[in-house]
Amino acid sequence: MLQLAVLRNNPTEVKERLAVKNFKEPELVDQIISLDDSRKKLTFQFDETKGKINAASKEIGGLMARGQKEEAEGKKKEVEALKTTLGPVQEELEATEKQLNELLVRLPNLPSVKVPKGKTxxxxxxxxxxxxxxxxxxxxxxxxxxxxxxxxxxxxxxxxxxxxxxxxxxxxxxxxxxxxxxxxxxxxxxxxxxxxxxxxxxxxxxxxxxxxxxxxxxxxxxxxxxxxxxxxxxxxxxxxxxxxxxxxxxxxxxxxxxxxxxxxxxxxxxxxxxxxxxxxxxxxxxxxxxxxxxxxxxxxxxxxxxxxxxxxxxxxxxxxxxxxxxxxxxxxxxxxxxxxxxxxxxxxxxxxxxxxxxxxxxxxxxxxxxxxxxxxxxxxxxxxxxxxxxxxxxxxxxxxxxxxxxxxxxxxxxxxxxxxxx
The missing domain is CATH 3.30.930.10 (Bira Bifunctional Protein; Domain 2)
Structure with a gap:
């Protein structure tokens, strides 16, 4: 399986080398890069939300230790709301990663520059x-x-x-x-x-x-x-x-x-x-x-x-x-x-x-x-x-x-x- 970094660094060269293997779907390269962009955004969103949940959860423990129960309950509701938004993000991220992998495995290996052009x-x-x-x-x-x-x-x-x-x-x-x-x-x-x-x-x-x-x-x-x-x-x-x-x-x-x-x-x-x-x-x-x-x-x-x-x-x-x-x-x-x-x-x-x-x-x-x-x-x-x-x-x-x-x-x-x- 080709590495994503190889595709992202020089998509034009990747398509040219795939053409040497007579690969008929060069558009997959652009689709993979686009999906990878979506994956990165979703990963950032997931990690950011997860970070907020962890930070709020720690804060709840401190508030409870200081006897600030009302403020702690407010934070708990905030955590629950964040968890509600986290689920759909995780599902979309997993679906995107699956689709990305399915496209990646359809790409053949890139031929070396030593490979002669030809079909038969x-x-x-x-x-x-x-x-x-x-x-x-x-x-x-x-x-x-x-x-x-x-x-x-x-x-x-x-x-x-x-x-x-x-x-x-x-x-x-x-x-x-x-x-x-x-x-x-x-x-x-x-x-x-x-x-x-x-x-x-x-x-x-x-x-x-x-x-x-x-x-x-x-x-x-x-x-x-x-x-x-x-x-x-x-x-x-x-x-x-x-x-x-x-x-x-x-x-x-x-x-x-x-x-x-x-x-x-x-x-x-x-x-x-x-x-x-x-x-x-x-x-x-x-x-x-x-x-x-x-x-x-x-x-x-x-x-x-x-x-x-x-x-x-x-x-x-x-x-x-x-x-x-x-x-x-x-x-x-x-x-x-x-x-x-x-x-x-x-x-x-x-x-x-x-x-x-x-x-x-x-x-x-x-x-x-x-x-x-x-x-x-x-x-x-x-x-x-x-x-x-x-x-x-x-x-x-x-x-x-x-x-x-x-x-x-x-x-x-x-x-x-x-x-x-x-």
Whole structure:
């Protein structure tokens, strides 16, 4: 959630930056400022009346102590009259604050000045590419055929048990999945991230804190009986670990990593590259999250991009890094880099990671703060990235490493998997 001070200090610049995200309601900025003016007036009126009531109440005690009962009774009537006016002011103030918050949460995060203008993924900027494009042998096939040939993943069984988009990993497929998760976690913990194993369902306050609510209700699975949500990413519970916490400056940066299954309805995506592992409703992912000093968040963003890049390099995959344009960014992000790996048998790029800086957008919602060296309390910045999402990584590994004899695994995975080939 954007800070009111940001809106008030330069509303014109705020509207210009929102336009980069193709935001269609710039008038909300003026409405929010107007409501905030009303809130301030009502707060002053409430505090002033409350102060008069407190002062008169103290005076009543003094009058009674001096035996001036008649004057005390007069003051009591004055207090009662003030209390009568206080109630409506309080009600109007609460209604104004509620309306103000409802408008504030409709504003997306402001994009960084580094964000390119554009409306579609075609407008994203390619920052750099790496790795070598694989050359496949004549009999190469896409991963869903490899999964069937080597009995690694059963898509039809998943459809029977749950529905489309819920694959069942089996045998060496399940073992490879486990090997990837273990490798990713150890890669992150060796870089100083503390591992967590969080709940896979969260309450409304947690989903609100990272911006999934009220923006993405339709993309999450909702457990209506208990009003809980299945997590779309580990970012949601992990970042909320520090909700309503005031850290010391020396505690920063806070570095966390977690493996979780992720659940996404992917509403409206049917028929769009849904074959095999390209788009599923349940998938495994290892996430990295950092809480940092505001002055360091963009340096940390580049460090996290480098961290994920080296991980992909270690798998020997051909990849590219994109800087997302305003129209392709998430509601909460200020700047996002996407990683895509090349799927040789499909001849297409597959997204496997997003690394984002949210600045103070999430931490303002969650009240994640720290005290600086001068004792001043300020909001931390939050960042997160996939390190890595498994389905499309697995698809690319299977496709790009196939030959006449099977699928040769990258060297870094062989120890975790217990073998060189499938």
């Amino acid at each position: 993924p075609e407008d994203n900027e390619v920052v750099r590419t790496g790795g070598s494009k694989p050359e496949l042998y004549a009999g190469a096939v896409p991963h869903w055929e490899l999964a069937k040939k080597f009995d690694l993943i059963d898509f039809e069984l998943g459809n029977k048990l749950t529905g489309s988009g819920f694959p069942v990993y089996k045998g060496k497929g399940a073992k490879l999945q486990r090997a990837l998760i273990q490798y990713f976690l150890e890669y992150n913990t060796q870089a100083g991230y503390t591992e967590y194993l969080p709940p896979h369902m969260v309450n409304e306050a947690t989903a609100y804190g990272t911006g999934q609510l009220p923006d993405k209700e339709g993309q999450m699975y909702h457990v209506t009986g208990d009003n809980l949500y299945l997590i779309p990413t580990a970012e949601v519970p992990v970042t909320n670990i520090y909700r309503d916490v005031i850290l010391k400056e020396a505690d920063l940066p806070v570095k966390m990593t977690a493996y979780t299954p992720c659940f996404r309805r992917e509403a409206g995506s049917y028929g769009k590259d849904v074959r095999g592992l390209n788009r599923v409703h349940q998938f495994d992912k290892v996430e990295v999250v950092q809480l940092v000093h505001p002055e360091k968040s963009y340096d940390v963003l580049e460090e996290m991009v480098s961290h994920v890049e080296k991980l992909i390099q270690s798998l020997g995959l051909h990849y590219r890094i994109l800087r997302l344009c305003g129209g392709d960014m998430s509601f909460t992000s200020a700047l996002t880099y996407d990683f895509e790996v090349y799927s040789a048998a499909q001849d297409k790029w597959l997204e496997v990671s997003s690394v984002s800086n949210f600045e103070a957008f999430q931490t303002n919602r969650m009240k994640i703060r720290f005290k600086d060296g001068n004792g001043k309390t300020q909001l931390a910045h939050s960042l997160n990235g996939s390190s890595l999402a498994l389905p499309r990584i697995l698809a690319s590994l299977l496709e790009n490493n196939q030959d006449e004899n099977g699928i040769r695994l990258p060297q870094v995975l062989q120890g975790y998997f217990g073998g060189e080939m499938i």
